[in-house]
Amino acid sequence: GQSLEQPSEVTAVEGAIVQINCTYQTSGFYxxxxxxxxxxxxxxxxxxxxxxxxxxxGRFSSFLSRSDSYGYLLLQELQMKDSASYFCAVINxxxxxxxxxxxxxxxxxxx
Amino acid sequence: DTGVSxxxxxxxxxxxxxxxxxxxxxxxHNRLYWYRQTLGQGPEFLTYFQNEAQLEKSRLLSDRFxxxxxxGSFSTLEIQRTEQGDSAMYLCxxxxxxxxxxxxxxxxxxxxxxxx
Numbered sequence: 001g002q003s004l005e006q007p008s009e010v011t012a013v014e015g016a017i018v019q020i021n022c023t024y025q026t027s028g029f030y031x032x033x034x035x036x037x038x039x040x041x042x043x044x045x046x047x048x049x050x051x052x053x054x055x056x057x058g059r060f061s062s063f064l065s066r067s068d069s070y071g072y073l074l075l076q077e078l079q080m081k082d083s084a085s086y087f088c089a090v091i092n093x094x095x096x097x098x099x100x101x102x103x104x105x106x107x108x109x110x111x
Numbered sequence: 112d113t114g115v116s117x118x119x120x121x122x123x124x125x126x127x128x129x130x131x132x133x134x135x136x137x138x139x140h141n142r143l144y145w146y147r148q149t150l151g152q153g154p155e156f157l158t159y160f161q162n163e164a165q166l167e168k169s170r171l172l173s174d175r176f177x178x179x180x181x182x183g184s185f186s187t188l189e190i191q192r193t194e195q196g197d198s199a200m201y202l203c204x205x206x207x208x209x210x211x212x213x214x215x216x217x218x219x220x221x222x223x224x225x226x227x
Contacts, residue, residue, distance in 0.1 A: 004153075031214060042115075042202065042218035043154060050214075087153045091214060098144070098167060099216065101153030 004102035022088035136205030
């Protein structure tokens with residue numbers, strides 16, 4: 001089967017740093033994406049890793065280790081608006097088509 | 112760039128009825144995807160179009176579900192003989208397919224279906 005595992009909930013305070021881990025087991029692997037979804041909203045793209053290493057985009061960074069089938073999303077200088085669900089998603093074919101999503105991590109940021 | 116739009120935003124129907132949803136992708140995007148999302152879960156892939164061709168369909172998609180993208184622009188998703196288990200948010204996404212952001216999918220606001 002295909003599965004992605006990530007923590008169901010994470011809590012933190014404003015200004016803190018959090019790391020959301022994702023481990024995956026899929027029939028194919030071409031890249032790992034991260035999406036953010038606020039309550040009642042649509043998922044929005046945050047980052048994509050196809051190769052091992054760290055990708056940085058502003059306050060958010062994403063890491064991938066293909067040999068460990070593992071990645072993480074790092075959120076720095078947390079703000080209240082970062083409270084949302086975060087999904088890791090695997091692109092499992094060369095065409096880069098369907099995304100296989102994890103169940104999501106709910107991040108709650110308090111003041 | 113007006114983003115991906117979906118219509119209707121909400122649909123309430125009785126079990127056994129047919130429903131149809133529409134998705135208008137970002138105009139220059141040739142790839143279009145349908146997903147289904149239930150509470151507390153991540154989006155689940157249903158089907159994918161490149162231009163007007165339906166190239167991939169989830170094995171989870173029953174025969175009651177059909178999707179079209181007749182001119183490679185907007186797409187429709189029809190569910191026949193709806194069941195209570197079909198209640199979910201139906202999300203449409205599009206992507207350019209080429210270029211530096213080919214792997215980024217842009218999601219619409221979704222259509223929330225409630226089957227009574």
